[in-house]
Amino acid sequence: MRDMTADGPMVEFRKDLFADERDDNLNEIGKPTRRQDAPGHVTGRSPFFDDHLFDGLLHLRCARSPHHHARIRRIDTSAAERMPGVVRVLTGRDVPVNLNTLLSLLDFGLDDEPLLSESKVAYMGEPVAAVIAETEAEARAAAAAVQVEWEVLPHVLDVEEAIKPGAPAVLDIYPNNKFVYHGKYDHQKLRYGDVDQALAQADHVVEGRYQMSPIEQAPMETCGAIAAPEQNDRYVCYTSTQALFFSLGTAAKVLSLPSSRLHFVGGTVGGGFGGKVDSIHEPLAILGAMLTGRPVKYAWDRAEEMQVGAPRGAERWYVTDGVMNDGRIVARKFTGYFDSGAYTRLSSYAIIKGVGHLPGPYTIPNVYADVYCVYTNRSPATAMRGFGITGVDFAIEAHMDKVAETVGMNPIELRILNAYRDGDMKAHRRLAKNCALIECAQVVAEKAGVTIAPELKSAASARDGGGPRAALPAQTATDTEGRVEGFAATSYANKSATSDAPQPPHAPPPATPARHPPPATPARHPPQAPAMTSGQRPPEGGSMPPSGGPPPAPQPPKKPARSGAMRFSSLSGFRRR
Amino acid sequence: MAKTPVNFTLNGSPRSAFAGPGQNLLDFLRREVGDLTPKFGCGQGTCGACTVTIDGATHLSCLVLAESVEGRAIGTAAGLPDGATLDPLQEAFMDHFAAQCGYCTPGMLVSARALLDANPRPSRDEVIEAISGNLCRCTGYEPIIAAILAVAEGRARA
Numbered sequence A: 001m002r003d004m005t006a007d008g009p010m011v012e013f014r015k016d017l018f019a020d021e022r023d024d025n026l027n028e029i030g031k032p033t034r035r036q037d038a039p040g041h042v043t044g045r046s047p048f049f050d051d052h053l054f055d056g057l058l059h060l061r062c063a064r065s066p067h068h069h070a071r072i073r074r075i076d077t078s079a080a081e082r083m084p085g086v087v088r089v090l091t092g093r094d095v096p097v098n099l100n101t102l103l104s105l106l107d108f109g110l111d112d113e114p115l116l117s118e119s120k121v122a123y124m125g126e127p128v129a130a131v132i133a134e135t136e137a138e139a140r141a142a143a144a145a146v147q148v149e150w151e152v153l154p155h156v157l158d159v160e161e162a163i164k165p166g167a168p169a170v171l172d173i174y175p176n177n178k179f180v181y182h183g184k185y186d187h188q189k190l191r192y193g194d195v196d197q198a199l200a201q202a203d204h205v206v207e208g209r210y211q212m213s214p215i216e217q218a219p220m221e222t223c224g225a226i227a228a229p230e231q232n233d234r235y236v237c238y239t240s241t242q243a244l245f246f247s248l249g250t251a252a253k254v255l256s257l258p259s260s261r262l263h264f265v266g267g268t269v270g271g272g273f274g275g276k277v278d279s280i281h282e283p284l285a286i287l288g289a290m291l292t293g294r295p296v297k298y299a300w301d302r303a304e305e306m307q308v309g310a311p312r313g314a315e316r317w318y319v320t321d322g323v324m325n326d327g328r329i330v331a332r333k334f335t336g337y338f339d340s341g342a343y344t345r346l347s348s349y350a351i352i353k354g355v356g357h358l359p360g361p362y363t364i365p366n367v368y369a370d371v372y373c374v375y376t377n378r379s380p381a382t383a384m385r386g387f388g389i390t391g392v393d394f395a396i397e398a399h400m401d402k403v404a405e406t407v408g409m410n411p412i413e414l415r416i417l418n419a420y421r422d423g424d425m426k427a428h429r430r431l432a433k434n435c436a437l438i439e440c441a442q443v444v445a446e447k448a449g450v451t452i453a454p455e456l457k458s459a460a461s462a463r464d465g466g467g468p469r470a471a472l473p474a475q476t477a478t479d480t481e482g483r484v485e486g487f488a489a490t491s492y493a494n495k496s497a498t499s500d501a502p503q504p505p506h507a508p509p510p511a512t513p514a515r516h517p518p519p520a521t522p523a524r525h526p527p528q529a530p531a532m533t534s535g536q537r538p539p540e541g542g543s544m545p546p547s548g549g550p551p552p553a554p555q556p557p558k559k560p561a562r563s564g565a566m567r568f569s570s571l572s573g574f575r576r577r
Numbered sequence B: 001m002a003k004t005p006v007n008f009t010l011n012g013s014p015r016s017a018f019a020g021p022g023q024n025l026l027d028f029l030r031r032e033v034g035d036l037t038p039k040f041g042c043g044q045g046t047c048g049a050c051t052v053t054i055d056g057a058t059h060l061s062c063l064v065l066a067e068s069v070e071g072r073a074i075g076t077a078a079g080l081p082d083g084a085t086l087d088p089l090q091e092a093f094m095d096h097f098a099a100q101c102g103y104c105t106p107g108m109l110v111s112a113r114a115l116l117d118a119n120p121r122p123s124r125d126e127v128i129e130a131i132s133g134n135l136c137r138c139t140g141y142e143p144i145i146a147a148i149l150a151v152a153e154g155r156a157r158a
Helices: A038-042 A102-106 A136-144 A195-201 A244-255 A281-292 A302-307 A347-357 A390-407 A411-418 A437-448 B025-033 B088-095 B105-118 B124-130 B142-152
Strands: A058-064 A070-076 A086-091 A127-133 A147-152 A188-192 A204-211 A224-230 A234-239 A262-265 A296-299 A315-323 A329-341 A367-375 A566-569 A573-576 B004-010 B013-019 B051-054 B057-060 B073-075
Touching (some): A038 B105, A058 A136, A058 A281, A070 A127, A086 A281, A102 A244, A195 A315, A195 A329, A204 A390, A224 A281, A234 A244, A234 A281, A244 A262, A244 A281, A315 A390, A329 A390, A347 A367, A347 A390, A411 A437, B013 B025, B057 B105, B088 B105, B105 B124, B105 B142, B124 B142
Parallel strands (some): A058 A296, A329 A367, B004 B073
Antiparallel strands (some): A058 A127, A086 A127, A188 A367, A204 A315, A224 A234, A224 A296, A315 A329, A566 A573, B004 B013, B051 B057, B051 B073
16 A cells, blocks of 8 residues: 555555456556646636736626515616726626526426526525726625615525425425426436335335535635637637536526627636536626726626625435345335526436436435425535435435444445445336445455455355346335326426427627527437336346235345356447446 | 835746735736636635635635735746646646646645655645645545655656
């Protein structure tokens, strides 16, 4: 083992693991290498967005809601406009298409969030006006002079309070503060086997409730963008975005400009961690440049980054496991609530990803999940490092320890016993491959000095999986709980199959060319709801478990080496072990 | 409002520029002088991305009034290389993966260089103390500490 403090991060190559997958004739792996951007970083010459200097640069700052939830009766910018150095004050009326949802480019979700709110705010810090001034201090002073007449509304900050009858409606376009999945349900479902039957027959039922906090990404460089008029009737935009083409597409939509008129420059990001994908700064900076004819910078200060910047959304999970005395988990049931905050941003997608990850890296024959994307009057949530997975993994692994305690097993042994093995069927109806949890758990036990049972110490991900463990459940219990009417199942751009796409509330300013036509909608399919029937054939050698009877538990591993599942090798593509 | 002429040295070279009223040294160096190596991270003196030296001692330039550096010697990360030859710390930061996004790096290097100038063989604890005012969100600090110790212990490539 290398000394971490003297030689940098510890990297240990365990060549005994997955030896047949390994090709040691690699040019770079395992050898020190210098990143190509390192010289720029250590000389301070890497060009972050704010390192592009412009003569006559204007500064944009937003006036924000001091309330969690309020109706806007009136916005009076006249005092702000008279403040020293102020060049222009923008409100929602100046934004060509003042309603967007981040994933609209993927036809995923209804437009729900204004760039500058005009009629209502749903979180503290929501922007209602943007002041453009000669200096940042002048913009700051003038933003404070924007007068807003508020009608404060009741607010809700807790996910389960938000979905109770009579809770304040955070977002009117979705019913009961819940995102609509697949045009059908107010939650994302996972149904695999019959959890209730399996729970009834399990030796123990273990319940747990797990709550995560929102987490700010806190990049060292705050989010921002500088836009300037360019020749050829274009606008250049230097941005801290983590998602350049995402930001480009969003700006083109919100500003009603063909993307060919936008010249985005990015790629040098002073830390992102997911917090720089929301494409908030680019449209406002470009709009400022369009309306003033001068370069405009819109960047958050540190306080805005921490308070207004979208965090990793908090999640609340209820997990119920059915476990047998020998430690085999035969059922796992989830109810999850993602706190999306006031708008959707990326939380809807995070849940799709998270539900695909359930029940964690374990072969469990009966799995059930209802996961809700809930709107509250908190800052909207967005991406952060593994979002959709990290939170529920915390719940799952904490719960595994609880299960181990219940059955009196070492928690490492419990994990090895229940871990995915190559060829096992997962709850989202795909076969597990390239599994490594068993090997990781064995190394953990070894390093922690924990003695584990010999048969678990010699277990391997590549052995004893598949076969009966590859079979789909004999039956899957389905339901239509949470059915929502009025949404088109084929497209999120439409509220229902017959209605037209929602029109932007304001026509584009006359100076801009005609809006580019709405994208042709080829027969595009939204993410499919989980198949409720056995649509996938078990692989060769698999056999269907007997129908009825006791809960189908994973077969205890005893089968010798099998013909094997396909594994992916980055060198040779798929190959059979 | 009147601007104030400020005469100072930047990385050993005499410089003069006009500071705006109330302008801080960070903004002054970046906008008026054109040295972009100090970075804005917080503007509140908490993150260290704007670290520079004034007469050899580290300061947070976002908290220094630009007018106050009249006649003083300012040092930034731009002054670390000797011509085309990088400071050993810069080489070590590259070798030890001590710069990930790169935003805290110039300030971190200024603090590290000030440490080694004052104490060429610091202990690990002294290194940690010296960079305790420089926040890094990417690396977890260990690669940075390793890079600085490698230079101090003469293990870095020259």
